[in-house]
Amino acid sequence: MIPQEPAGVVVGVDLGGTKTAAALVGPGGDAGPVRAVPTPALDGPDAVLDAVAALVTDVVRAAGAPLRAVGVGAAGVIDAGRGTVVSATRTFAGWPGTDVAGGLRRRLAPLAGAGGPVVTVENDVDAHAAGEVWRGAAAGAGSALLVAVGTGVGGSVVLDGRPLRGAHHVAGEMGHMPVPGAEGLRCACGRTGHLEAIGAGPAIHRRYRGLGGDAASPDARDVVARAVAGDDLAVRVVRAAGEAVGRAVAGVMTVLDPEVVVVGGGVAAAGDLWWSALVGALRAEVVDVLGDVPVLPAALGADAAVVGAARGAWRASAAVPPLVPSVPTAPGAAP
Known part of the structure; x- marks a missing residue:
């Protein structure tokens, strides 16, 4: 079992055009077993978000704990501040303009406490990079x-x-x-x-x-x-x-x-x-x-985006240490 804080579990999701993978990820970056399902990318945004929500639900129920936050690394150009898709290739039908964060927050609300889960969304390669810097080749x-x-x-x-x-x-x-x-x-x-x-x-x-x-x-x-x-x-x-x-x-x-x-x-x-x-x-x-x-x-292989996406969710849902410790300012130097 991946260690979690009492407030609930955090799930990382790698949402790709062919498959979607998800796992519990602890505050230190340790990932549990990765579950994966085919992505119904050509069936439209609602079908994709339904599939992601069902996968996250399976992961959370297996953990037997409430859902604290979900981090998603998604294909396409992503506005990470809003959790929406700016543009995408034809691999995903109707994907541009999709409110991924809002759609998942509504679908996953029954798994979380009051206020619903925190949901963060970023580009899948950004999530991959965050995973490698957190726990991989660039740690x-x-x-x-x-x-x-x-x-x-x-x-x-x-x-x-x-x-x-x-x-x-x-x-x-x-x-x-x-x-x-x-x-x-x-x-x-x-x-x-x-x-x-x-x-x-x-x-x-x-x-x-x-x-x-x-x-x-x-x-x-x-x-x-x-x-x-x-x-x-x-x-x-x-x-x-x-x-x-x-x-x-x-x-x-x-x-x-x-x-x-x-x-x-x-x-x-x-x-x-x-x-x-x-x-x-x-x-x-x-x-x-x-x-x-x-x-x-790269060191984390297929798990990198899952781990990196979860890092974004941990950062958004709790005060966690930065990936890289701050370097003290030398005496007399400008801050």
């Missing part, structure tokens, strides 16, 4: 850049323990940066030349087949497997994808000067060919003073 870092490379390419910047949101809720979003090598390649956003058009998993598969690769290849995993087996075209495509991500990361590092870079997502599991291409391109691009910044694989 203890004052600043971190997290890059998630999978179906798309996402990014998040964490400063002093909090994800940087930005004026339009897209801070750290790297997938739509123009990068060398992607010229003429169409991105999912409709434009050409963006990182996601060359670095994401579907882009790897699409480019391999477009350059004359085996038409029977079903997906990016197959392309990576072919690269490992020595298929020259697959090697070239996988390496180009890693290099493109490395160049983009180098650009963001140069602007933000993070203490650590963490890379996760399904494509990040592609192996040494992809990783060596990413790190090699990154090290070749950054100025010398940034040459030793650690570039680490």
Whole structure:
């Protein structure tokens, strides 16, 4: 059993386009067993929120305690202050404009005490980053850049323990940066030349087949497997994808000067060919003073967004320690 405070349990939720996962998360970041259900993303917002509420209900009832708070890491551009969806891809039907926080608060009210549960909502990659800074590869870092490379390419910047949101809720979003090598390649956003058009998993598969690769290849995993087996075209495509991500990361590092870079997502599991291409391109691009910044694989795996989303709920529902201790101001220095 995950330790909780007497006021109730906190649940972290990772709401993705394919599946939704949830677990109890204690005040120290320890997660209980993760439960998952398919996300009815094409059935509309009400169906999605009903599924999330049912999953959270199952987790809470198994704990035998009232619900204190729920933290949700959701796909799409999220206004974390309001708990609403600003924009999203066609993966989620009717998702833009959805009041995720309000909808879940109403649905989960019977599980909580007077006033209902606290519900926080943030972008799923921001939640992933918060989890890695709290309990993962970037634990203890004052600043971190997290890059998630999978179906798309996402990014998040964490400063002093909090994800940087930005004026339009897209801070750290790297997938739509123009990068060398992607010229003429169409991105999912409709434009050409963006990182996601060359670095994401579907882009790897699409480019391999477009350059004359085996038409029977079903997906990016197959392309990576072919690269490992020595298929020259697959090697070239996988390496180009890693290099493109490395160049983009180098650009963001140069602007933000993070203490650590963490890379996760399904494509990040592609192996040494992809990783060596990413790190090699990154090290070749950054100025010398940034040459030793650690570039680490994500440590929490699929649980990262659940843990990070719960951290937001804990922060909103109780006075909890910051992710990174404050640095004392030197005598005589400006505060």
